[in-house]
């Protein structure tokens with residue numbers, strides 16, 4: 001994996017990522033449930049969620065905060081729901097594939113359940129990220145300015161690189177446990193900024209400058 005020319009950034013980021021992943025894994029089942037309930041209550045209040053007709057979320061693994069309690073509420077509101085799927089033949093990029101009651105699922109190489117390749121291959125079942133209204137993005141860490149750290153694969157950053165160009169720009173909502181907040185994260189040139197971070201205890205919006 002490449003990182004900045006400054007070798008120490010890589011070391012710091014890797015160590016921080018490991019620590020933040022450790023924190024979320026140590027939460028008890030009870031704490032996880034409480035956090036998921038509180039997160040989803042907050043998300044339901046956000047205008048960026050309330051007005052969305054096409055939303056992506058993710059199926060949590062390894063202590064990630066669980067956004068799936070939103071599913072019944074979203075389905076009731078007739079919102080179309082999409083999951084990230086590792087794109088075949090394309091390094092560390094995502095497709096967003098329809099997640100319906102009948103979507104056939106398999107585990108990907110990271111052990112995360114996703115719509116199966118045959119289903120995802122059918123263009124009618126998926127959307128490019130720019131066609132979504134809102135993405136709920138899993139975070140490993142975030143800071144007071146709503147900067148994000150992910151799993152380190154650059155999956156979301158690559159899939160969202162189009163946001164730098166003119167054209168449609170979906171709303172990005174990062175979600176994480178409160179214990180994943182740090183004072184300041186290093187910002188990389190390829191980082192795509194979030195519009196908001198929601199945790200079980202707070203909503204963080206970046207303070208816009210300039």
Ligand SMILES: Nc1nc2c(c(=O)[nH]1)N(C=O)[C@@H](CNc1ccc(C(=O)N[C@@H](CCC(=O)O)C(=O)O)cc1)CN2
Nearest residue numbers: 021058059060061062084110112138150151153155156
């Ligand atoms: N639930 C969920 N789904 C997601 C993501 C995510 O962060 N969370 N992704 C966001 O990009 C994509 C998958 N990206 C991933 C990137 C790296 C690793 C990874 O390095 N996993 C470790 C094992 C897990 C761990 O260390 O806790 C590994 O395989 O060594 C996993 C997924 C798409 N789906």
Ligand SMILES: Nc1ncnc2c1ncn2[C@@H]1O[C@H](COP(=O)(O)OP(=O)(O)OP(=O)(O)O)[C@@H](O)[C@H]1O
Nearest residue numbers: 001002149150151152153154155156157158161190
């Ligand atoms: N738009 C891009 N084009 C090419 N490479 C990219 C792009 N965005 C990120 N990368 C690469 O992906 C790698 C991981 O980036 P980073 O450490 O910021 O991951 P992350 O933001 O934690 O992961 P994710 O986006 O999956 O949540 C870096 O080596 C970076 O060079």
